[in-house]
Amino acid sequence: MSAPSPTILNLPDQSTAQLPRRNFINAEHGLLSWLFTSDHKRIAILYLISITFFFFIGGAFAGLIRLELLTPQPDLVSSDTYNKFFTMHGIIMIFLFLVPSVPATLGNFLIPMMIGARDLAFPKINLLSWYLYVIGGTLTLTALVLGGVDTGWTFTAPLSTHYLNTHVITTASAIFVAGFSSIFTGLNFIVTIHRMRCPGMTWFRMPLFVWAHYAASILMVLGTPVVAIALVLVILERLVGIGVFDPTKGGDPLLFQHLFWFYSHPAVYIMILPGMGVISEVVSTFSRKRIFGYTAVAFSSVAIALFGFFVWEHHMFIMGVSNYSALIFSLLTMLVAVPSAIKIFNWCFTLQQGSITFETPMLYAFGFMGLFTIGGLTGVFLGSLGMDIQLTETYFIVAHFHFVMVGGMLMAFLAGVHFWWPKMTGRMYPESLSKLAAVVTFIGFILTFMPQFVLGYLGMPRRYHAYPPEFQVLNVLSTAGATILGIGYLMPMIYLAWSLKYGAIAGDNPWQATGLEWQTQSPPLTENFIEIPIMDHEAYDYDWLEHKTADEVTHVG
């Protein structure tokens, strides 16, 4: 054998290869066949299109915000408009992009395939959840078109209940409805993972992607109803003045924040856990090794989900909560940081003794590990009670959660989209262009959000339309970074669309990955597998894959 090639990419001979004659994309034709489908893969594609649409709307608002902050004076738009910009950016990015991003697209597409099932447990509820998402999205756009909303994505009472006359009710209903979409997705995943695993697929043979989604689903099902209740109370307070949050009627405005953060902190883990699942798959595949400490990684997902429910008060340390309850929540916050550290180190040690190649998904995964480490450790700053006093409600918070959500989750999402793109479409994306996009995204990201940590410690408050002139240099750096970041996100959009028609034919298993989803044609059949597979090996068993490939060669030969 000659020297090993620098890639594991294994494509069929392009002169003879063609897409499978029958697959889920060409199984039926016409718009209605998509809108009334109950195929989890088609629903995943519907989700992918809709969340990409909302991602670019939310991104446009981010661009406008950064443009306004180029100068200290409030000169581009009025204060009310600026407030609507960051509110819309937050609401769209969190509820309409980040929460559904990996679970509803990749999770939807892959979980049944990974556990060897033909579909999710409740295909029609799956479709319903997409429709609920679309209704939620449409209501949000309606509020936007009618004149916007300026509550901030946190809807803080009594500002949202008594002091604003924008479209709070429309937006709150939008999130209420979108929340049910998330609950149904979570419910579907839990039942599917419990009931529909193929023969031999024990809990500890499941890919870590499935474990991560299981943990995230528990959070979705148990957490989302609470934010739904909080928003209904805001609506009732506005409509009939029930007074739950109104101190003059004996209500407590802090109660709103307790209810809101009881969901919205676990929501962070709803967003990040599925991303961590993607990273596990990618790191294993491109280092040709079983994930180091499989059980530790699996249980750390569950630990994050459990602890994640008991840290919400760390959003309220300066809000006059009892000093002693703050102590307990700070301690629990420190505990929830540990499972994330465990995961990071396990991924690092998966590389050890591996045979590593550096395709685009792996570059995004490396980006994830670096940025998520910074995001996670800056979270420790905020969990540390005294430090939180200086840092909370400043740009430090903004930088911290963008490191976790954008540096972490969005990197993971892009890693996953590139990794499974050949499976979903049957075609490869252009490799060198996508590597460039990964690097551009990384550089743009660091430049955008690093200066914001410094701004935060200097005391620049978040959600400020105007700021003291001495903060300008750092803000200009941040805006410059955001421009680069914008390019980094537009590139995949363009070349992925291009690849749909012109990309190389991928074949069944271009990455030589071990998951069951790779052991079938790309794009898959509507029923996923011709016959239900039998899981006769552990997850990430590369020896099994090698023998299987060798067997096939002998049989065909």
Add this chain to the structure above:
Amino acid sequence: MGISPVLWQFLVKWLNASALFPREASTIAPYMDSLYFFLIAITLVGVFLVAALLVTFSIRYRKAVHPVATQVEGSTLLEATWTIIPLGLFLICFVWGALLYFRIYTPPANSSNIYIVGKQWMWKAEHPGGQHEINALHVPVGQPIQLTLISQDVFHSFSIPEFRIKREVIPGRYSTVWFEATTPGQYHLFCTQYCGTDHSAMIGTITALSPADYKKWTEQSTSGMSLAQNGERIFASMGCNACHTGNAAARGPNLAGVYGSRLRLTNGSDVLVNEAYLRDAILNPSQHVTSGYTPIMPTYQGQISEDGLIDLVEYLKNLISNDRVQQTLTTSQSGQAAPQASGVVKP
């Protein structure tokens, strides 16, 4: 701090000049900054460790030099290592942060109090001596100052980055924070909690003055009426003195010296009478009936502004004897009687 003061000074100066850190202008600031540097050190170690692992393994085990992976299941020892070491570090951060938190939110006994009222979109400062300021606050250096904060409408947050303090300003509830300024100068005051249209215009200037300058300032800018004097007026004009006369047979409890005492309520609970209790008892009297009295006091919700409540609270805090209460009462009763007397000479 374990490092030499000269080096510390140098570091602080250099960092200030390059504007990566705010000035240290309160006694808390050095404590906050040392925790900050510790946390940055942990972050750098963590990031370099992860980066070093990624880079080293990527180079040593890339496919070109290591074409066949060796399968390794895991290692309990390593798992324990990277569970326990981060946990230990995080626990240090927890303890250190908690100590700092209690320091910032526990005012020393000798601190003097200033009231802050937040409203969309301005800050009002009320000094007990009767100085009123808007979007400004003058404080002496070298003297612990406690702020008692309340919002008239939505959540605000009172932040002075150079002092490293911040406290949420909550509608319907007093919150407190304290600081001791060390360097005379002017500092930023920000509202850091999003509060509507002009959130970013809800800013002000903190002026720290030397004790002599501060004394001069207080004398020049007093309105002539202390908060307690204003409070006494309200106490009489709202008719509080009709019941709270201080007599044994009065319908309301005696309020002289009540501040700082412990009260037994009719519902059986014991409460400490502080600013928050006084304010609540005026607004929601039926929830705070002193044992032995009947719940006849009407609510004053919506009848007194937050500034008025501060005046009343400040008055009650300083009320030592009931002499003047009874005096005012007599005057006002004789005042009511006066028209009858003059009725005789009505044309």
